[in-house]
Amino acid sequence: MIREAAIGLAIPWAIPWAIQGAQMAVVxxxxxxxxxxxxxxxxxxxxxxxxxxxxxxxxxxRLLRKExxxxxxxxxxxxxxxxxxxxxxxxxxxxxxxxALGLTFxxxxxxxxxxxxxxxxxxxxxxxxxxxxxxxxxxxSSREVMIASLAEPALIMIVFTLALIAGSTQLSTVAGxxxxxxxxxxxxxxxxxxxxxIVAIAENARIPVDNPATHLELTMVHExxxxxxxxxxxxxxxxxxxxxxxxxxxxxxxxxxxxxxxxPTATPRALAVGFGTYIGKLAFGGALLAVFETSIAKMRxxxxxxxxxxxxxxxxxxxxxxxxxxxx
Amino acid sequence: MLxxxxxxxxxxxxxxxxxxxLPSDLGRRLVYGASAMVSALVLVDGGWQLLAGRFPQExxxxxxxxxxxxxxxxxxxxxxxxxxxxxxxxxxxxxxxxYGRHEDAPNRVLPFxxxxxxxxxxxxxxxxxxxxxxxWELMSLASWALVLAHHRVPSNLRAGYVYLLMAGFGTFALLxxxxxxxxxxxxxxxxxxxxSGHPSWVAxxxxxxxxxxxxxxxxxxxxxxxxxxxxxxxxxHVSALMSGVMTKVAVYGFVRIVFDLLGxxxxxxxxxxxxxxxxxxxxxxLYALMQHDLKRLLAYHTVENIGIIFSGLGLALAFxxxxxxxxxxxxxxxxxxxxxxxxxxxxxxFFGAGAVLTATGERDIERLGGLxxxxxxxxxxxxxxxxxxxxLPPLNGFVSEWLTFQAVLLSPDLPQxxxxxxxxxxxxxxxxxxxxxxxCFVKAFGITFLGRARSTAAxxxxxxxxxxxxxxxxxxxxxxxxxxxxxxxxDALAPVAHLLAGGTMPTQAxxxxxxxxxxxxxxxxxxxxxxxxFIAVSGSLTAAxxxxxxxxxxxxxxxxxxxxxxxxxxTEYTAGSFAQPIRRVFGTIVFQARESVSMPRPGDTAxxxxxxxxxxLIWDILxxxxxxxxxxxxxxxxxxxxxxxxxxxxxxxxxxxxxxxALAVAP
Numbered sequence: 003m004i005r006e007a008a009i010g011l012a013i014p015w016a017i018p019w020a021i022q023g024a025q026m027a028v029v030x031x032x033x034x035x036x037x038x039x040x041x042x043x044x045x046x047x048x049x050x051x052x053x054x055x056x057x058x059x060x061x062x063x064r065l066l067r068k069e070x071x072x073x074x075x076x077x078x079x080x081x082x083x084x085x086x087x088x089x090x091x092x093x094x095x096x097x098x099x100x101x102a103l104g105l106t107f108x109x110x111x112x113x114x115x116x117x118x119x120x121x122x123x124x125x126x127x128x129x130x131x132x133x134x135x136x137x138x139x140x141x142x143s144s145r146e147v148m149i150a151s152l153a154e155p156a157l158i159m160i161v162f163t164l165a166l167i168a169g170s171t172q173l174s175t176v177a178g179x180x181x182x183x184x185x186x187x188x189x190x191x192x193x194x195x196x197x198x199x200i201v202a203i204a205e206n207a208r209i210p211v212d213n214p215a216t217h218l219e220l221t222m223v224h225e226x227x228x229x230x231x232x233x234x235x236x237x238x239x240x241x242x243x244x245x246x247x248x249x250x251x252x253x254x255x256x257x258x259x260x261x262x263x264x265x266p267t268a269t270p271r272a273l274a275v276g277f278g279t280y281i282g283k284l285a286f287g288g289a290l291l292a293v294f295e296t297s298i299a300k301m302r303x304x305x306x307x308x309x310x311x312x313x314x315x316x317x318x319x320x321x322x323x324x325x326x327x328x329x330x
Numbered sequence: 331m332l333x334x335x336x337x338x339x340x341x342x343x344x345x346x347x348x349x350x351x352l353p354s355d356l357g358r359r360l361v362y363g364a365s366a367m368v369s370a371l372v373l374v375d376g377g378w379q380l381l382a383g384r385f386p387q388e389x390x391x392x393x394x395x396x397x398x399x400x401x402x403x404x405x406x407x408x409x410x411x412x413x414x415x416x417x418x419x420x421x422x423x424x425x426x427x428x429y430g431r432h433e434d435a436p437n438r439v440l441p442f443x444x445x446x447x448x449x450x451x452x453x454x455x456x457x458x459x460x461x462x463x464x465x466w467e468l469m470s471l472a473s474w475a476l477v478l479a480h481h482r483v484p485s486n487l488r489a490g491y492v493y494l495l496m497a498g499f500g501t502f503a504l505l506x507x508x509x510x511x512x513x514x515x516x517x518x519x520x521x522x523x524x525x526s527g528h529p530s531w532v533a534x535x536x537x538x539x540x541x542x543x544x545x546x547x548x549x550x551x552x553x554x555x556x557x558x559x560x561x562x563x564x565x566x567h568v569s570a571l572m573s574g575v576m577t578k579v580a581v582y583g584f585v586r587i588v589f590d591l592l593g594x595x596x597x598x599x600x601x602x603x604x605x606x607x608x609x610x611x612x613x614x615x616l617y618a619l620m621q622h623d624l625k626r627l628l629a630y631h632t633v634e635n636i637g638i639i640f641s642g643l644g645l646a647l648a649f650x651x652x653x654x655x656x657x658x659x660x661x662x663x664x665x666x667x668x669x670x671x672x673x674x675x676x677x678x679x680f681f682g683a684g685a686v687l688t689a690t691g692e693r694d695i696e697r698l699g700g701l702x703x704x705x706x707x708x709x710x711x712x713x714x715x716x717x718x719x720x721x722l723p724p725l726n727g728f729v730s731e732w733l734t735f736q737a738v739l740l741s742p743d744l745p746q747x748x749x750x751x752x753x754x755x756x757x758x759x760x761x762x763x764x765x766x767x768x769x770c771f772v773k774a775f776g777i778t779f780l781g782r783a784r785s786t787a788a789x790x791x792x793x794x795x796x797x798x799x800x801x802x803x804x805x806x807x808x809x810x811x812x813x814x815x816x817x818x819x820x821d822a823l824a825p826v827a828h829l830l831a832g833g834t835m836p837t838q839a840x841x842x843x844x845x846x847x848x849x850x851x852x853x854x855x856x857x858x859x860x861x862x863x864f865i866a867v868s869g870s871l872t873a874a875x876x877x878x879x880x881x882x883x884x885x886x887x888x889x890x891x892x893x894x895x896x897x898x899x900x901t902e903y904t905a906g907s908f909a910q911p912i913r914r915v916f917g918t919i920v921f922q923a924r925e926s927v928s929m930p931r932p933g934d935t936a937x938x939x940x941x942x943x944x945x946x947l948i949w950d951i952l953x954x955x956x957x958x959x960x961x962x963x964x965x966x967x968x969x970x971x972x973x974x975x976x977x978x979x980x981x982x983x984x985x986x987x988x989x990x991x992a993l994a995v996a997p
Binding site for chain 1: 781
């Protein structure tokens with residue numbers, strides 16, 4: 003920390019670069035821990051011991067070391083897709099402020115582009131489900147695109163609401179403005195938060211929409227698409243889905259509870275505070291998710307559109323409210 | 331220069347005449363080779379003029395009406411659309427050098443192809459209403475002849491009939507629009523129309539007629555019905571031209587009339603344009619999801635993209651009417667950028683569909699599958715096109731979608747209440763359409779190219795010739811370039827946006843790192859190049875690290891599929907089953923989709939049946955009653971043919987009295 007500050011004092015532009023680099027590493031390192039934490043809490047709520055916190059790291063390392071078993075008719079695309087999904091999700095996650103604002107490259111992709119990057123990852127994942135030509139892959143892909151066809155517009159409308167409140171679609175700027183007290187409580191913001199939570203649950207294949215822990219064909223969406231993957235490919239896809247969950251929790255945290263985020267010209271102390279609060283926010287978000295998942299049953303596939311349609315309507319209402327309350 | 335362009339058009343007409351007498355093999359090379367070269371020439375010239383900015387150039391030729399002459403005019407708008415038209419035409423011609431070899435009746439295609447290109451160029455260059463309408467009609471008729479190239483297929487005959495009716499209707503609406511614009515003095519020249527003001531009711535009527543005329547050619551819902559019939563019926567390179575280019579000429583017609591000739595807009599003009607744009611985008615993609623004919627699916631996506639373009643145009647109208655010229659320039663640039671993008675990826679996708687058709691003889695994706703193994707290059711190109719049309723970063727479709735969203739985000743400052751409610755709705759519809767488009771292209775690419783072959787035709791497929799591949803790969807490169815370096819396109823479109831919207835976006839070339847900034851850096855920026863580089867670097871870095879430090883072993887084995895033994899390809903997901911969840915969620919309302927299952931009793935040997943019925947409500951509610959009314963009226967009027975001489979005389983007499991009465995009453 004002291005050394006970093008010394009570099010920062012000597013060359014001021016180095017701080018944002020260091021923050022950006024640290025951010026890329028932090029999201030990658032913390033994502034499996036978050037999954038382990040959620041699994042642990044869920045297990046404890048069910049009065050089980052549960053796997054150790056670090057289990058997902060072990061799983062990933064083990065998978066990476068194993069050979070890949072490819073289906074006979076898997077194409078070149080099938081082998082490229084895990085890297086594309088991982089890269090797109092990682093880039094998206096690296097652009098969401100976690101512990102500090104003023105990421106060096108935050109201007110290269112705004113919130114709409116982050117939504118687009120997640121869309122790219124999903125597009126390829128759905129293609130992977132169809133590549134081997136099994137019926138499970140197809141069922142997963144077709145349900146995934148049905149869910150996405152409602153979740154994505156809802157997310158875009160949430161982005162519209164936030165952008166209209168903050169006057170910018172840059173996530174760093176949005177978070178910075180949310181930190182100031184002048185925003186206050188708004189109906190639109192509450193609606194957007196509610197919608198965003200629903201979208202986050204659906205997009206991450208969490209319980210009322212999908213069950214990450216099951217291999218029962220009638221209930222699975224995400225797991226069905228990746229059924230044919232093994233070894234390092236599976237490791238990358240699992241890591242990407244962990245990154246996506248982290249991304250959504252970070253997104254909700256940095257927009258709706260932005261307190262503690264270090265400013266772009268931060269002292270080491272502020273950065274440490276930012277990091278500490280970020281860990282706290284992640285733990286709180288993960289715990290909430292675990293409690294929510296434990297207390298609710300999975301819904302039928304064709305109930306999901308109603309659930310997500312609700313999110314879309316809430317987000318649209320929030321946007322319309324922003325339009326009509328602005329009087330020139 | 332304008333003269334070069336007109337000479338190029340004239341040479342296309344000469345080529346068309348030559349194609350009638352030449353033997354078909356030589357004719358094919360000559361027609362497509364010459365078309366490619368002439369289009370490339372006009373493309374380069376148009377690009378040069380747009381960058382040099384020597385506008386306007388005018389020319390009057392002693393053609394058409396003797397006292398009028400044919401006016402031709404090149405301004406920034408014409409130049410931009412000339413680039414779109416000729417870029418598409420050049421690639422389609424190169425594609426056709428290889429693809430046209432498989433044409434079974436080449437003499438029904440070759441003469442009309444250069445004529446079609448010439449007519450589209452003439453529409454864009456026309457400087458008076460008469461030349462415009464003449465070229466417009468020539469464009470319709472040439473493309474109609476191309477639609478009927480395979481006239482022995484019954485469905486093509488129907489497509490040609492519906493197309494001819496709708497094209498006639500569209501031209502009629504434009505004729506009335508120009509008649510209103512010409513005013514009491516009857517001026518055809520665009521320069522005079524532009525200079526004279528129009529009363530508000532005339533302007534409103536002209537807007538409605540332009541929406542009917544140009545909108546029916548472009549494919550606005552509910553005037554789109556001919557498009558998914560006619561575009562797939564033509565040979566694939568012509569489908570690419572009709573979908574990628576001719577619909578853009580229709581957009582040009584609308585923009586020319588509404589933004590240029592009609593003068594300063596009223597705010598309410600934007601309402602119908604926005605509403606129709608949003609509805610068209612959503613309906614187009616929902617229709618597309620229900621299709622399993624690859625070319626028809628692509629044609630319905632054209633409808634969707636026209637909706638996106640018209641939404642941008644509607645926003646530009648709203649901003650311009652309220653004096654927000656920078657925002658108007660942003661919306662206009664977004665629409666024009668999407669015009670270019672849609673030409674690129676839709677042509678690319680139709681080339682891909684043509685290649686699949688050549689390789690397998692199939693358009694029905696339910697009978698394809700697994701083509702990625704036999705056709706690796708085509709499948710790569712089609713994948714790139716699918717990513718681009720689904721508006722996914724870092725390709726070009728995302729950039730124009732992003733610019734449109736940025737324009738939507740500027741619209742809360744619009745003071746009118748109608749727009750305050752309509753614009754967020756349109757924004758939601760555009761987001762919805764984009765998500766559904768991604769779903770549709772997962773289906774189109776996944777069912778066609780991935781999985782296992784569903785028929786012997788798909789099993790025996792082979793890669794296509796090098797001309798077709800060159801055309802496809804060329805457009806892949808352009809899609810990537812337009813997606814990663816959008817700033818240059820925006821700057822090139824700046825004079826057009828200035829001409830039509832009255833303002834300019836910030837100059838993108840001065841922004842560091844080649845980012846694009848719609849309004850201000852603090853508000854929003856996007857850098858396609860960096861996003862592309864980030865994904866490429868982090869992906870390849872991951873691959874390198876994983877392969878080096880972990881494992882690179884691969885073993886092939888049978889598919890796992892949850893432990894089920896390998897069944898036949900019949901058990902694969904089909905296009906119909908892929909779209910089933912979406913059909914159940916949206917189709918039950920929009921298409922009145924009904925599923926019926928008849929399961930025979932145990933022991934009964936009858937096959938189990940599953941039937942899906944869809945209704946095209948627009949066709950049933952709007953078009954069938956009109957067709958019914960026309961049929962009824964003709965049957966009633968038919969009796970007029972069989973009157974006695976006395977009755978005919980009576981009819982003549984009554985008409986005469988009526989006319990005299992009208993003369994007497996009229997002032």
